[in-house]
Amino acid sequence: MCSYSDSTSDLDEELPVFDFLQAGRRRASQSRVEASAAKGDAAAGGTGAADVLMISSDSDDCAPYVPLAQRLEQRRRKAISPSSSSSSSSYAAAGNGEDGERCPPSNLPRPNGPSGSDWLLGLRQARTASRGASPVRRKPAGRGQQKDKEERERQKAERKALAEAAKALRPEECIKRMVVAVDPALLQLEGGGVLLSSVQALGCSCAVEKQSVPRSVSWMRRAAGAQPGGGGGGVPEAHVVMQVTVDDFVTLVQGYVQEEGRVPCGSGPSLTSWVQEHQRRHPGKVLSLAVIDLESYFRSQKSQSQKRFREAVAGEELGGEGKAKRRRKNGGEEARPEVSQVEVEEAVVHLQLHTGVSVRFLLTWKDFSAHIAMTTKAVAEAPFKREREQTGFSFHLESEWAGGQRVDRGGRGLLQAWRRQIQQFNRVSPDMASAILVAYPSPQLLRKAYSHCKSDREKISLLSDLVVRRGEGVTSTARRVGPELSKRLFLLMNSCDPQQTLDSTV
Template sequence: MATLQRAGTWEISESEDENTGQKTLQSSRTGNVWTGGEEETERTAPAPPDTGDPPWKESPKRRKRRNKEETEAKARLKREAREKQRTGRAREKEEKRREQQKRREEAERLRSLRPESCLRLLSLCVDPAVLQHEGSDLLLDTLAASQWRFLIQSQVVPHSVSWTRDLPQPTEDGRSVVEEDQLVLVLDLADFIDVVICVKRMLRTDGDGGGAPLLTVLLDVLNRQAHKAVTLLVISAQMHPRSEVWRRQSLQDQMGMHSLDIEEVMVYLQLRSISVSFLEDWQDVTDHLCAVTKALSKRPYNRLLTERAGLPFCVDGSWASGARVERDGSGLGQVWKLQVQQLNRVSAPMASAVTAAFPSPQLLLQAYRSTGSEEERRRLLADLSVKGAEGKERRVGPDVSCRIYRSLTAHNPQLVLD
């Protein structure tokens, strides 16, 4: 039976050079030896080159190439990290710039809504017929002294004064000027009598009778613009504006009408958003127009305040929203604790001590009813122990106990607890 053997031995021999006579050592490695029965074959494997280094050690070229690749990879990672950091800083800077721009625009919008800013955007449009009245120069002098903008131009309704507002930014439909809903008509007593006679005629004929041109135009404007609020300023030195009896008597004398008829005309005008004011002179007319102008200047700011959901005097905080009470009643204990803590000079540990002894107001009221005298009720909570922040214990005290008792049992809403 043949057997296979592998030999890997080294043979060292000594030889002498014929020319130099020096001896050298020679090594040879015996290769694989095949043995099979009577026949034996020997193979000699070539010896590996002697480099002086272990066979597992890398060559310098390969190590240098790997070190170069690792260095380039690290540099690439550093560049990517720096680029990512630079991009993040640029993004944060852009967001900060946008936030600042947004705050500036909001502040500018709020400044534009202030009354003093809105007053500069208002313009009074005065019909030339208004200036035909004696004493109308007082109105123009007052407007010029106040440095308010006003225009003298023909209006749709004669004898009228209207207001327009310049918008800081054009609307979606391209409008940059809007007309206010206030319309004031300045009439003398003769013009107002024509209006009254026209209204009476319309009431008798169910609106089919012809009316005065002024009232006809006014009603037509109200039909097209239902949001308009019209005020008739009637100037008459003969009718004192603060004397209702004198006003009715004067109208009855000049128009031959009864008091009931005059009231009927007033109701008819009021149902159509037309109010009537009787004034003595142009000083009263000027004061009225100035008051309307100032009120219109405050309207955008007042509208902004009413549109705010929160209250401006409530600061943000964890206590601002109070305690949440669920459907199962959880949270009522926290509400009771906050209610006790609202009293003056009652700290959170003191309120916790009171609510721990009496978990609900009803239990405390029951304890008050079961106590005999008034003095005992006032001192019911005085001996409760309160743990401070440093672990020291103290009592609630008679003062706090008396105030809690008053707050739960007093029937006078004006009672001072302290």
């Protein structure tokens, strides 16, 4: 047995003392200390038993020397190993130390230095790694985040709808959203097939529906989100083209002539009153008429008049018999009413003045189909053209005659800008502007010429004798600029009154 008192000084010099080992050391060796104290009392005869602590090493005196701290650690490992099946249970059984830290598991290597802080840090990192990284719990989105998400989605949907609406206004896209509604009565006529073919060639849809206006063609515009082949209605357009037969149109013109009192009054309506009745029944519609092959009526009327003239010259005075023959030739029907081309033109002008409805005279059904196709394009592109014209100015910004002229840093383009400035005057042709440019290529030269004049009268008539030439060769003509344009240019270049007009007297 080795006495504790003989090796106390050596142990104090070699081994450091750790605070976190004190609690474990007291619990692990408490029973052994009491047993050693009892044996020391028996061996020493009761003298100094309280001051001497004896610890057994379970080995013979010839065994190699093992430090006390290592022997205590080995005994502690043997005591903990049966209950170390789970790391969590052994760590909980170790209890807490005096400094509030949990006692670390004893199977990790201890540090050799005087301080155990680094070892404790490594112990905690190893324990975290053994447990595995805990999954990050995301907090559920609050009401504010949900509202922000809904607001972003709503703004995205609005931007998409605006982009779709802008795309639908393009000329190449708007025609695809048009639906041409054709009255079935038009398809029963000789040119119905040609009409359907021309409409389908445009790329738009065609619907055969009974129209409120007989023998008419109307238009509808589908919404931006609707499919071309899908069902459902659209937004009806105001334009309506009505086809009027030659017989009906001539009868209406004859009613106009009778209404004017040139012939005895009849019972039929006039062209103007007939159209006004349709406008009253269908308010909000922009009506236009189309008459096909009116020239054949005038040709037949001319041939009949020539025939009657020949019969009168030949001395055939059988008027009643001739009328009967004519009636039998026409199938027992009365002959068409006779109206002249001048009367037709007067009736059309009267119609436009009182109702605003125009009449289109066409030769064949192919021309009528082309007219419907052209009207379809115009109706389809009308919103795009209105949007383009909304510039915020009361004048046209870009056009061939009043557009701007680009001038670079080298001065190229100044002559054309001066020409366009002169052409802004009323009744000024390009030939007149060119004549002024030849004499005075810039506004500064014209101002110098005005400064050399001795009186205002001479300044006003400075440009009046400039020669304006038109054409080339034998057919060329010449005239003067004249005093009116000369006076206007003088006021433009010299007047200091912003309220003075160019047509005012000087």
